[in-house]
Amino acid sequence: MNETVIPGIPDLGTRDDTITIYAGPCSVESVEQFDEVASCIHDLGLTWIRGGAFKPRTNPHSFQGLGEEALRIMHDAGQKYGLKTLTEVMDSAHCQMVADYVDGLQVGARNFQNFSLLKKIGQVTADSHQMVLYKRGFAGTIAEWLAATDYITACGNNNVVLCERGIRTFETATRFTLDIAAVPVIHKQSLFPVCIDVSHPAGQRDLVPSLAYAAIAAGADSIMIEVHPQPAKALSDGPQQLTPAQFEVLVAQLRDIAAVF
Ligand code: PEP
Numbered sequence: 496m497n498e499t500v501i502p503g504i505p506d507l508g509t510r511d512d513t514i515t516i517y518a519g520p521c522s523v524e525s526v527e528q529f530d531e532v533a534s535c536i537h538d539l540g541l542t543w544i545r546g547g548a549f550k551p552r553t554n555p556h557s558f559q560g561l562g563e564e565a566l567r568i569m570h571d572a573g574q575k576y577g578l579k580t581l582t583e584v585m586d587s588a589h590c591q592m593v594a595d596y597v598d599g600l601q602v603g604a605r606n607f608q609n610f611s612l613l614k615k616i617g618q619v620t621a622d623s624h625q626m627v628l629y630k631r632g633f634a635g636t637i638a639e640w641l642a643a644t645d646y647i648t649a650c651g652n653n654n655v656v657l658c659e660r661g662i663r664t665f666e667t668a669t670r671f672t673l674d675i676a677a678v679p680v681i682h683k684q685s686l687f688p689v690c691i692d693v694s695h696p697a698g699q700r701d702l703v704p705s706l707a708y709a710a711i712a713a714g715a716d717s718i719m720i721e722v723h724p725q726p727a728k729a730l731s732d733g734p735q736q737l738t739p740a741q742f743e744v745l746v747a748q749l750r751d752i753a754a755v756f
């Protein structure tokens with residue numbers, strides 16, 4: 496064993512400077528809105544676009560998402576720009592439909608322990624091996640998270656990305672408290688890649704860059720960032736979304752940081 500290697504410090508020689516970013520609007524709102532973000536992501540040479548079709552809103556009177564229409568918009572934009580698409584599935588009854596339209600399925604924080612949904616997603620993606628981005632619940636421990644991941648992988652799809660998106664603590668200055676230590680802890684305990692969603696813990700766009708720098712430096716395999724052409728008019732999560740121009744600047748910075756780490 497090389498005595499100079501400190502346990503937990505990544506071997507810099509084996510890392511590369513490419514980073515996976517799941518960027519896109521909180522909600523898919525229209526063809527034009529989604530196209531503008533897709534065009535930006537394509538021009539930056541990124542691979543994935545995210546967008547919400549079924550939204551887990553706290554208040555039933557808030558915008559709930561465009562549903563299947565949003566899935567169609569995502570599918571068409573993915574084809575047009577050669578991007579992979581990622582969206583949240585909230586209901587077991589929708590799993591097959593969602594899997595038919597998009598490349599990756601997201602489990603949101605509010606469905607962290609919806610075991611029947613996790614099982615169904617595992618069944619629906621058993622043959623396709625579509626990526627499942629499984630978010631941590633805001634009151635879930637890492638042990639609970641890793642245990643429940645087996646519901647998804649039970650039928651043979653191991654293509655799971657674990658996404659830390661902030662947990663609830665006594666702190667109210669941010670929307671959620673980002674548990675950055677989840678990255679090395681999960682890397683020690685499992686082989687699953689770790690994504691850090693930097694938008695939902697931030698809650699405000701000016702905090703997003705710092706959380707993204709930290710995520711890359713901590714060794715996250717990917718990050719999620721919400722981007723909207725006109726955040727002030729967004730139907731959900733406006734205050735935390737970056738404009739395409741702001742996103743472009745951040746991606747350049749993150750590529751520089753990733754090359755160092
Ligand atoms: C989202 O990604 O749009 C979302 C609702 O995230 P979370 O489940 O982490 O709140």
Ligand code: MN
Pocket residue numbers: 521522721731732
């Ligand atoms: Mn959101």
